Amino acid sequence: MRAVDAVMECLKAEGVDVVFGLPGGANLPTYDAFYDAGIRHVLVRHEAGGGHAAEGYAKATGRVGVAFATSGPGATNLVTPITDAMMDSVPVVFVTGQVRTELLGTDGFQEADTIGITMPVVKHSYLIQHPLELPRVIHEAFHIARTGRPGPVLIDIPQDLSRADIPYEPCTEVTLPGYQPTIEGNHKQIRQAAKALAASRRPVIYAGGGVINANAAAELTELATADRFPVTCTLMGLGGFPAANPQWLGMLGMHGTRAANYAMDGADLICAIGARFDDRITGKLSEFAPHAKFIHIDIDPAEISKNVPAHIPIVGDAKRILPKLQSEYRALAADEARLDEWWKQIDAWREEYPLRYEDSSDSEIKPQFLIEALYEATGGEAIIVSDVGQHQMWTAQYYGFNRPRQWINSGGLGTMGFGLPAAMGAQVGCPDQLVCAISGDGSIQMNIQELATCAQNEIPVKVFIMNNGYLGMVRQWQELFWDHRYSHVDTGSFPDFVKLADAYGATGLRFEDKTSLVEDIRAAIATPGPVLVDVRVTREENTYPMIAPGHAARDMVG
Amino acid sequence: MGEPGTKELLSLEELNAAVGLRTGRKHVLSILVENKAGVLTRIAGLFARRGFNIETLTVGPTEDAEVSRVTLTVDGAVHPIDQVTKQLHKLVNVIKIRDLEPTGTVQRQLALFKVAAEGGARSELLELCRVFRGHVVDVTRRSVVVEISGSDDKIEAFEQVVRPYGLIEMMRTGEIAMSRGRGET
Numbered sequence: 001m002r003a004v005d006a007v008m009e010c011l012k013a014e015g016v017d018v019v020f021g022l023p024g025g026a027n028l029p030t031y032d033a034f035y036d037a038g039i040r041h042v043l044v045r046h047e048a049g050g051g052h053a054a055e056g057y058a059k060a061t062g063r064v065g066v067a068f069a070t071s072g073p074g075a076t077n078l079v080t081p082i083t084d085a086m087m088d089s090v091p092v093v094f095v096t097g098q099v100r101t102e103l104l105g106t107d108g109f110q111e112a113d114t115i116g117i118t119m120p121v122v123k124h125s126y127l128i129q130h131p132l133e134l135p136r137v138i139h140e141a142f143h144i145a146r147t148g149r150p151g152p153v154l155i156d157i158p159q160d161l162s163r164a165d166i167p168y169e170p171c172t173e174v175t176l177p178g179y180q181p182t183i184e185g186n187h188k189q190i191r192q193a194a195k196a197l198a199a200s201r202r203p204v205i206y207a208g209g210g211v212i213n214a215n216a217a218a219e220l221t222e223l224a225t226a227d228r229f230p231v232t233c234t235l236m237g238l239g240g241f242p243a244a245n246p247q248w249l250g251m252l253g254m255h256g257t258r259a260a261n262y263a264m265d266g267a268d269l270i271c272a273i274g275a276r277f278d279d280r281i282t283g284k285l286s287e288f289a290p291h292a293k294f295i296h297i298d299i300d301p302a303e304i305s306k307n308v309p310a311h312i313p314i315v316g317d318a319k320r321i322l323p324k325l326q327s328e329y330r331a332l333a334a335d336e337a338r339l340d341e342w343w344k345q346i347d348a349w350r351e352e353y354p355l356r357y358e359d360s361s362d363s364e365i366k367p368q369f370l371i372e373a374l375y376e377a378t379g380g381e382a383i384i385v386s387d388v389g390q391h392q393m394w395t396a397q398y399y400g401f402n403r404p405r406q407w408i409n410s411g412g413l414g415t416m417g418f419g420l421p422a423a424m425g426a427q428v429g430c431p432d433q434l435v436c437a438i439s440g441d442g443s444i445q446m447n448i449q450e451l452a453t454c455a456q457n458e459i460p461v462k463v464f465i466m467n468n469g470y471l472g473m474v475r476q477w478q479e480l481f482w483d484h485r486y487s488h489v490d491t492g493s494f495p496d497f498v499k500l501a502d503a504y505g506a507t508g509l510r511f512e513d514k515t516s517l518v519e520d521i522r523a524a525i526a527t528p529g530p531v532l533v534d535v536r537v538t539r540e541e542n543t544y545p546m547i548a549p550g551h552a553a554r555d556m557v558g
Numbered sequence: 559m560g561e562p563g564t565k566e567l568l569s570l571e572e573l574n575a576a577v578g579l580r581t582g583r584k585h586v587l588s589i590l591v592e593n594k595a596g597v598l599t600r601i602a603g604l605f606a607r608r609g610f611n612i613e614t615l616t617v618g619p620t621e622d623a624e625v626s627r628v629t630l631t632v633d634g635a636v637h638p639i640d641q642v643t644k645q646l647h648k649l650v651n652v653i654k655i656r657d658l659e660p661t662g663t664v665q666r667q668l669a670l671f672k673v674a675a676e677g678g679a680r681s682e683l684l685e686l687c688r689v690f691r692g693h694v695v696d697v698t699r700r701s702v703v704v705e706i707s708g709s710d711d712k713i714e715a716f717e718q719v720v721r722p723y724g725l726i727e728m729m730r731t732g733e734i735a736m737s738r739g740r741g742e743t
């Protein structure tokens with residue numbers, strides 16, 4: 001059978017039900033194989049859209065996303081989604097075409113050193129050198145992408161090798177001597193952690209995206225409620241602990257709540273789970289959590305003590321470790337009353353500094369109000385996919401996420417243009433759920449071409465553009481830190497998104513009045529097919545509270 | 559947004575102070591890797607990204623045809639070498655890493671010296687070569703080529719003594735290192 005047909009068989013053996021991609025010269029054989037492979041293929045309009053769609057699919061479903069592109073520009077267009085997947089630990093397999101082997105290294109038409117270009121941003125990559133490698137490599141790629149700390153794996157297939165006639169025998173077994181992620185946590189360390197938790201008087205659980213990746217949200221709740229441990233999550237961890245739970249402190253970090261940031265600042269013990277002490281969490285590193293000892297649970301040993309030295313490191317899978325930690329903790333029968341003082345303090349912070357904004361006195365829509373209205377209109381049940389900027393932070397703050405994989409965004413890389421294609425991928429992966437994308441007038445334009453993909457394939461995402469006519473987050477920084485010198489941030493509210501949606505074959509709407517906003521959103525959601533809503537919001541609203549760059553959490557402003 | 563968000567000018571002195579620190583402790587890393595295309599690039603790229611300067615690098619086959627050994631020496635930087643070894647472990651083709659203790663290992667590198675050798679200088683050079691247990695591997699009317707193997711120190715010492723005679727050219731390999739005793743490196 002042709003090597004590419006073997007590739008299709010391998011994809012099916014891996015349970016792939018959809019591929020996002022765009023054909024070109026170097027992957028013509030692959031696309032010929034798609035013709036009757038029986039695998040759903042969604043034709044995107046730009047490879048970056050395909051890559052982000054595969055990410056959105058992976059984040060929403062927990063399965064490995066797959067994106068295909070051709071050589072040269074097709075592959076280089078994937079660099080941003082690959083980097084994004086690396087930063088946020090998203091399991092995606094990228095398959096690129098490459099020029100024929102005889103042209104490799106000759107600057108052939110549409111030749112790019114895809115392996116070289118992507119090397120720093122992949123979990124692993126393969127340049128196929130012999131067609132017989134293909135089946136093994138496909139299975140290895142899926143194994144590497146989904147296990148350990150998930151991440152992107154790239155396979156580059158020269159055009160001629162993909163046409164080779166090879167014997168194919170199904171075999172999904174993988175042998176990788178240099179790749180053996182640690183799964184079970186060290187038992188002695190777990191017992192140490194339980195003791196530290198029992199001895200602490202001001203503990204905080206700090207959970208990151210690793211909890212979502214590990215499918216350990218339920219285990220986290222069980223650990224946290226084994227006592228009254230206060231819980232905060234990073235931007236990537238939202239939904240890993242229910243926002244409705246009374247032990248929830250709100251999001252942590254630069255635009256997190258004061259209660260969460262102050263609790264970290266005052267804590268005597270921080271239990272980090274699947275989180276990496278990013279600079280957006282710690283603020284000024286030397287003044288971060290000055291009184292705390294750290295338990296650090298992570299599947300990636302390189303994260304332990306990278307930014308903050310861990311006193312009790314535990315390497316392994318949170319889903320395996322948290323139940324053990326919980327039962328060890330319960331066995332210690334710690335005195336619950338020891339946390340009374342701590343909760344009194346936390347409650348005081350919560351009462352004094354709730355998330356708040358000044359609502360408009362007229363019909364103007366405040367961006368925060370839009371998110372509250374969206375929550376109300378969706379009953380808090382929608383999968384929310386965000387782009388990058390102020391709207392992302394407001395959504396993270398004001399839409400209370402109660403379950404994992406309900407919140408999808410680009411955290412580490414901060415990729416504008418992520419939202420629409422990722423929402424598309426999430427919707428394809430979860431056809432029975434409502435998927436809403438929140439974007440900005442800046443971000444949406446960076447991959448708006450995927451509206452055509454949504455229209456053609458009847459992918460019914462509901463997109464809400466928080467339109468303030470600015471690259472809002474940059475404007476905010478220019479206002480606060482660069483003396484109001486607004487340099488090249490005014491987008492002039494171009495284009496007309498309603499007409500644009502219409503041209504793409506989607507429904508275009510414009511909302512400008514807050515009094516009917518909840519009803520209007522309900523109507524938009526009830527409209528079949530993809531809908532793009534231009535929501536005009538206050539132009540110069542700032543995202544608060546905020547840890548100013550280079551400052552400590554206790555110096556939050558706004 | 560870049561950090562920090564302040565608009566203060568950053569002086570070049572501050573910038574240099576922030577990037578120029580080195581602890582000076584030399585590390586010899588012995589890395590077993592799968593013998594596959596691109597492995598060396600992945601390793602070298604990782605060092606560059608994490609801000610470590612590779613001083614010497616040797617790659618060669620081992621007793622197992624599917625496995626190669628990379629031996630490299632690096633100057634420990636402000637950040638602990640620990641972070642680099644952990645990142646190296648994440649490379650799928652890397653099988654094993656040892657940060658070798660200098661006292662517990664035998665270290666060797668090979669050097670070739672081409673030295674001007676006319677008249678009386680020649681016999682002096684041959685005597686030095688004998689003292690350093692080197693070999694003369696090429697002789698012409700006007701020059702000799704000497705092969706020396708040994709530790710860093712020994713090779714540097716030889717370089718010092720022959721330099722005055724007219725060092726035309728010197729070449730050095732990277733270091734290889736093997737643990738002492740019965741156990742595997």
